[in-house]
Amino acid sequence: MALFNKTKREINAKIVYFGPPFAGKSTSLKFVHRKLKPEHRSPLKTMGGQRDKMLFFDFMPPELGDVNGSRVRFHLYTVQGDVATPSTWKTILKGADGVVFVADSSSQGVTASRDYLEKLREYMAGFEQTFEMTPCVIQCTKGDLPEAALPAAMTQALGASGLTVLPAVASSGEGVLQALSAMVKQVLARLREQHFEDEAVDPNAACESAIGDERAGEQPSSAVRAPVAEDSSEIGNRPDEPALAVPSLEISGTIERSDDGSFRIPLSVKYGAHSKSYCLSLALSAVEE
Numbered sequence: 001m002a003l004f005n006k007t008k009r010e011i012n013a014k015i016v017y018f019g020p021p022f023a024g025k026s027t028s029l030k031f032v033h034r035k036l037k038p039e040h041r042s043p044l045k046t047m048g049g050q051r052d053k054m055l056f057f058d059f060m061p062p063e064l065g066d067v068n069g070s071r072v073r074f075h076l077y078t079v080q081g082d083v084a085t086p087s088t089w090k091t092i093l094k095g096a097d098g099v100v101f102v103a104d105s106s107s108q109g110v111t112a113s114r115d116y117l118e119k120l121r122e123y124m125a126g127f128e129q130t131f132e133m134t135p136c137v138i139q140c141t142k143g144d145l146p147e148a149a150l151p152a153a154m155t156q157a158l159g160a161s162g163l164t165v166l167p168a169v170a171s172s173g174e175g176v177l178q179a180l181s182a183m184v185k186q187v188l189a190r191l192r193e194q195h196f197e198d199e200a201v202d203p204n205a206a207c208e209s210a211i212g213d214e215r216a217g218e219q220p221s222s223a224v225r226a227p228v229a230e231d232s233s234e235i236g237n238r239p240d241e242p243a244l245a246v247p248s249l250e251i252s253g254t255i256e257r258s259d260d261g262s263f264r265i266p267l268s269v270k271y272g273a274h275s276k277s278y279c280l281s282l283a284l285s286a287v288e289e
């Protein structure tokens, strides 16, 4: 769910690139990063160990305009590596405002893509989310390979009718920005329904206008947020709150260890007169010195 930073008048929306191993998730994310003007995006960052390495950055093209007086920053995430565990994916997917499902449309990739779309539905159901609530755009990669399935065939094979299904070649970048643009458009439509009813923005401008010279050097930009709790959008988003109230955070119970080895830390977030409970899942992996 989008986070609203009232002080900065910024809406932070999270988009996750999800899909089967080797479908082209990392290639797509890196392509988007290269194509954005450096002044509009953060550096590309990685976090985590050998197994579940997260790849992420954020961007905020000025041409997108205001949403009810606030600017929208999009945070893009994926997990790198074919061994990402369900708990890693669930952590990343939690609180997502949209998912770009990177499907592999090569003849060997269709079955895995169908299975992973099913997994995605399952994970989202665990957060009580559906594709009606959290939009999903399907980017069919490897369209350059012989015998690759066309989007219509992928829609049928994946059981994805009702979703936007677009062709792409991640390795050349063809179709990658179009898929992101469709995603951004759907996320903005949801934001508008949820919180912001009278903004006038051009969602198509979000990606296209931010395309820059990929040879340009990186500029420092704003911090990238970590994956956020599912309904943290409520924090600081109430019209009756004083603008300068500062949220406080405390551990509200006993830290437990889950079956998958991660730690579950119960947290209480207080904001003005409001209080909300969260659970932080923390997976630790050793870093070789």
Ligand SMILES: Nc1nc2c(ncn2[C@@H]2O[C@H](COP(=O)(O)OP(=O)(O)OP(=O)(O)O)[C@@H](O)[C@H]2O)c(=O)[nH]1
Binding pocket: 019, 020, 021, 022, 023, 024, 025, 026, 027, 028, 079, 080, 081, 082, 083, 102, 141, 142, 143, 144, 145, 168, 169, 170, 171, 172
């Ligand atoms: N021909 C072709 N190759 C692609 C395409 N997209 C990705 N690849 C290649 O497929 C391989 C896997 O791409 P990645 O971007 O690493 O895939 P991924 O989904 O991030 O994979 P994991 O992180 O391992 O799950 C790389 O060798 C890419 O160059 C495409 O559209 N066409």
Ligand SMILES: [Mg+2]
Binding pocket: 025, 026, 027, 079, 080, 081
């Ligand atoms: Mg990858």
